[in-house]
Amino acid sequence: MSNNAFSIDLSRLKKQPKTSSTKDTDQVAEELGFSSREIVKKRGRKPSPRTGQVHAKVMPDTSVEIANEAKRRGVQQGVLIEEAWQLYKQNMATK
Amino acid sequence: MPTVVVASPKGGAGKSTTAVLLGTGLAHAGAEVVMVDCDPNRSLTIWSKRGTMPQRMRVLSDVTESEIVKTIKNHDNDGKIIIVDLEGIASRLVSRAISQADLVLIPMRATTLDATIGARALQLIEEEEEALDRSIPYALVFTMTKAVKSKQHSGIEKSFREQGVDLIEPPLMERAAFSALFEFGGDLYSMPEQGNMEKAIENASLFVQAVYQRLTGDAQ
Incomplete structure (x- = not known):
């Protein structure tokens, strides 16, 4: 038989x-x-x-509506202001 | 089934080559083998994708520190031999893999630097044995050796033997076929001829048999 040929008896593997638990070995390893x-x-x-700020005073009912809408959509109030600003710019561009 | 961990905190020591030669050799001899690739360089994964995977072999990729113990536990009861290829650094992942080992193989080039850094793995194993209150068998295998041993090689070998460190014979020699495994994938039996294939296959086979003897307890 050549040195290369051998087969494995799985039942003999120990x-x-x-x-x-890795608690003890982690401590040893760390040291x-x-x-x-x-x-x-x-x-x-x-x-x-969103690091910019606007300083807006609005009517109380508008404030409540903006807050409710932001809450419903799960976004910050600033997102609604950004979207409103985009619409405003589009509107101005078409005039 | 047993878990063999291939570990060395030194990069370029031949861990992945050792793991592939062992895995393909055991699979060729009839065992089911799971290779666990924990190396961020993904050497085993690259090898597995280069060519046709040998029969009875599987590679698990990108196994991390938090997954290693669970991954080994999930596979060591289903009749497969697990071979873990680790990253070439000192890390908690290395320590956790060693904690699950039935045999730790420490590949090392026969240089003073490799021996110095490789000795850290020996120290870790001994400390883990104490912490876990169980024996963790380990063996050192010289890699990329030349046909004629250098004085440095002989000196390092003598020093380890005097300290009672188990050295695997034969060492893995520097062979074109071994490095070509990562070019062609597959195993030594399937790749195009590279250098002296007969000698390469003989070297790898004797190495695998030496590891097998340690897994059965015949080497003691």
Whole structure:
């Protein structure tokens, strides 16, 4: 028989019982400089790109309507103002 | 079925080549093999896509630190040998994979730098054995060796032997066919001829048999 030919008897392979807990080994690893290299995702909401501000006083009923509409759509009130501004610009352009 | 972890904190030590030679050799000998690719360079995944995958082999890609223990647990009860190829850095992922190992293979080029950095893996295994209160068998395999041993190689080998470190014989020699695995995919039996194929197959087969003996306990 050549040195290259051999077959495996699976029943002879040995396997040890192991724990799933990584608490002890993580601590040992950390002490030896084998620390976590995974990128930790930042928790919480991403910062809004809307950093501009408008200073608008409106009539109370308008304020309530804007707030309700924003809540219904699940967007910030600023989004409605942006959309209104786009419509205003389109309207001015066609005049 | 047992889990073999191929680990070295040193990059370029020959981890992925060792893993592929072992996996394809075991599959060729009749075993079902699951290869777990934990290396961000995705060497095993690249190899698996280059050519036709040998029969009885499967590659799981992009397994991370938080998934490694669960991934091994999910596959080590279904009659398959698991081979884990790790990243070439010191990380928690390496430590967690070692905690699930039945055998840790530490590939190492026969240079002082590789031996110095590779020794960190030995230290980690010994500390984990203590923390887990179980023995984690490990063996060192020299990779990319030349036909004529350098003085440096002989010195490093002697030093490890004196410390009682298990050295796998034969070492994996520097062979065109071994590096070509990542060019053609598949195994040594399916790839176009590269250098002395007969010698390459013999070297790989004897290496796989040496690992198999350690998995059965015959090597002790």
